[in-house]
Amino acid sequence: MNNPITKLLASYFAGAFGLLQIVDIAIDRLSLPVEILNYLLILTVVGFVGILTYSVFPSLIKANKPDVKQKKSIISIVVIVMIFTLSVSNIFLFRESSLSDVRNEAYSSGFALIDNLTENERYIEAYQLANSYHEKLPKDSLVLKKLNQSSLEVNINSKPEGASIFYSDLDSDEWVFVGKTPTKARIPGINSGARGYIKFKLAKEGYKDYLSLTTAGLIGRVSFNKEKYSLIPISHKNTNMVQVPKGPTRLFVSELGDLNIVNLESYWIDKYEVTNEQYQSFINAGGYKKREYWDIILNEDGNTISWEQGMSIFVDKSGLNGPSTWTNGTYEVNKKDFPVLGISWYEARAYAKWAGKSLPTIYHWYKAAMFWGESGAISPRSNFSGSPSEVGKFSIFSSYGCYDMAGNAREWGTNPHKNGNRSVMGGGYDDDTYYFTDNFSQHPINRYKTNGFRCVIIPENETNLASADTLIQSYTRNFYSHKPISDEVFNIYNGMFKYDKTPINATIIEDRIDINDAWYKQVVEIDAAYNEERFSLNIFIPKNENPPFKTVVYVPGSGSITSRNSKNLTGNRMGFLMRSGYALIIPIYKGTYERGYPEFPNYVENKSKVYADQMIMMVKDYSRAIDYVEEQDDLSNSVYYYGISWGGMLGPLFLANESRIKKAVWQVAGLGARETRPEGNPLTFLSRINKPVLMLNGIYDQYFPFETSQKPMYDLLPLKEPMKKMITYKSAHSPPASQTSKEVLQWFRE
Structure with a gap:
């Protein structure tokens, strides 16, 4: 054995130690798994054994009797190994000391903070804190308990696969990337359908984003039912519409809660309220001049009036046909993406026929608006500000990805009321927030300044349309x-x-x-x-x-x-x-x-x-x-x-x-x-x-x-x-x- 081998080992251990230090720092700075350090140390030991096997041991075997110089080299090698071992031990002891500090912080104050955050249903913050502890203390059972307290591990799959998964806080537009389908991932929240609402998104090139106001529990339920999130190609003909799946539909709405459950076929509903620009296209296409789009018109006394009389009523501020809020046959400058407002039920129906669609029944509208208890998440984040806004400006959406279901414009529905009115849903920009969960009605000729609408496409094989379009009982009493x-x-x-x-x-x-x-x-x-x-x-x-x-x-x-x-x-x-x-x-x-x-x-x-x-x-x-x-x-x-x-x-x-x-x-x-x-x-x-x-x-x-x-x-x-x-x-x-x-x-x- 000669001196170059000693130099080789010294250089090897010096380089390995430097690399371990760099990786140790990177683990803390970049939140990388601690296991990387362990794997690197194993590789270092394997390399050391390799050097011993191919360089040191052959020299010792060739030498019949080690001379003084060889003995000094062996001692040098032992000293180098000891120094390296002590240095590496120092890294791990320091890290263990740091982990002890993390553990003390978690036990003394972190767990209490996580408890407080979950009690106040701030699950994203609770999960982020619990996960930061879990990354550093992966084997700590109490840390894992807090992680499970603030998040749920769920399977997420989509059709087609390969969609990127994101979630976001309700009041944030910053999306957190989770992974790609199919995958098993942690989502902040608990196993509940009405606690811990988040915004959820699946995105894939060539497909429309899938958006949902949901919970970790509901995401888990999709997997439990062996279902997949369906993505719609961008090329699909139903532009700016979302597909609502079929199934039993119950109305969780005041005054309507005692109506029967109705099984609906899958249908399409507008993602946004009909805008000024879209309604202008209807007018420009002669919508007010073609009788085939119009229903029989009743006045406020319930008497039938002629189509000509109706057209003389459905005029704007200047006397031209159009919404009551318009002037000179058009909308205000720079408001093309605002909802069309000041619309009667008859005008909304005429537009829907022209567009090859229809107005929603209360069942179709409310199913798209609420799964069950989302009103507490949707209403306070919707436009009840006192003035209209562009459609979609308020970033909260429904469980199926529809914007402005609460506030902005009141939206006409088809259901007749016994008093001669028609359903109007969601509330307008000048209403109170609880209008979202209360059904009310207006006379179909009403053209109030917040009256708007959105459309649906109901499949021809829908057999329960009559049940969904049920007559709403209006109770009276002397x-x-x-x-x-x-x-x-x-x-x-x-x-x-x-x-x-x-x-x-x-x-x-x-x-x-x-x-x-x-x-x-x-x-x-x-x-x-x-x-x-x-x-x-x-x-x-x-x-x-x-x-x-x-x-x-x-x-x-x-x-x-x-x-x-x-x-x-x-x-x-x-x-x-x-x-x-x-x-x-x-x-x-x-x-x-x-x-x-x-x-x-x-x-x-x-x-x-x-x-x-x-x-x-x-x-x-x-x-x-x-x-x-x-x-x-x-x-x-x-x-x-x-x-x-x-x-x-x-x-x-x-x-x-x-x-x-x-x-x-x-x-x-x-x-x-x-x-x-x-x-x-x-x-x-x-x-x-x-x-x-x-x-x-x-x-x-x-x-x-x-x-x-x-x-x-x-x-x-x-x-x-x-x-x-x-x-x-x-x-x-x-x-x-x-x-x-x-x-x-x-x-x-x-």
Whole structure:
């Protein structure tokens, strides 16, 4: 053996050590797998064995007796190996020390943060944090548990294969690449169809992007059912349309929830609302001059008018044929991609026929709009801003990739209503967000400024079209013929709302959540008055006023029934109360938010005992909230009732059966026409109210018509003015907030 071998080994180990250091740094900087370092070390050892085998050992074998020089070389080799071993050990010891720091961080604060993020359904952030720990601590069982808590491992496949998979946060346009189909991948979220919504995309060259508002659980369900995501070629004739798969369709919409499930064949629906530019093409093609596109036209009295009379009505601001919002036969400059607005049902139908399509039934429209509970994700991110926008500008889309299903334009449907109206869905840019989940109707000749539409293509083999295009029942009732109940009967019903006074056993869940500079939120859990249940109170407390605070206990609209998440309640809509020194309490009533249950799917009144018991439990929850108020030094015993929409409609139940309420506001409220058991019917208790009531209503309200619902409710209140007061606005179900807030404050202060 000679000196060059020693130099070779020294150079080899020096180079190997340098490479290990570079790779060690790269692993941290580029988040590469730690296993790379292990594999590289194995290769280094293999190389060392190779040098020994082919260079060192042959020299030793040839030498009969090592001389002093050879012995020194052997010692040098041993020293080099020892130095290399110690140096490499230092790398691994340092890395183990770093991993120990990571483990300490995860155990001391990281896991708690992941828990908090998942509790607030911020699954993407929770997953990213858990995954960062898992990459460094892949064998740690607790880290793996947190990873599984924040994400779901699912199989994803497409037809054709090779599609790139992405997901995105609802409020972000940045897509995270996951892999290519077919693959098994982790998706942020849990095994739920209504928790942890994300935007999901499949992309492949030559095909339209597949878009879906979905959850990890729903993605997993596709694989479980051995289904594949189908991609549509760009060359397909149905441009800017999405395909909705066949299957049973149920309406998760207020007032329509009791309609039958209908099996629909697969169909196509416009990805966007029909635009000004598209409608201009219809006009330019003589759409208003060709009778074959037009249905028989009825005026507002239900009488048939001639086609010529109809065309004289369907004109723009200048008198030319076209939407009511246009001028001189065309749309405003730079608004070609805005939805066409100011359209009657007849005009929408004519366009659809010209385009070789049709208007959707309520079943076809709502299936494309909502799988089940997406309204909480879609509505607040849609255009209810007060002015129209380009189609698709708001980046939220439905479970099948349709844009602007909520807000922007109200969209006509085909379904007739018994009162002569036609369905209008989704709500317009000047409506409230809950319009998305409420069905309402307008006369087909109506040309309101937010009326628009989108089209569908329904296959010829659809056998259930008649069922989907069902007549919608409009319930009416002569409330003035109702006879007030006697004292004896009232005492019987009132007894159903009473309960034995027991400790509320309050527990603070969230002590202080800062909402803004004017108020903070506290979440307290208390005992219910029935079934050994507990429920939460969301309490919004002023920051800039001194206690004790007068307290408003709120009863929400019907959106609280279909929503399953109360954690995001901020009190913003009632912010004027906290800024004026009032505390606001929003109880999580039985049947709302997380306390929903299948037997109470919507607010539609019915004769079941379940419905009546639901009303009684809600009133008891309200009373328990007052029990809590009475035990708090910071809250005054002056309690005010504030109910909006459904919460206003139920007002008589609460005021007649809870004597501690000082005053009440019923906003956009009216009497419901459907029959219910008397103990659960607001009409039963209307004549028993003796506390001041303010009603704030829109005279064009589509849910509670003024003459047949609002006015009877007000007239049958047994109070004399000024103990009762009604203010109406020239609006629908959403009077101007700046005006209603002023009236609410003035009423509570008087």
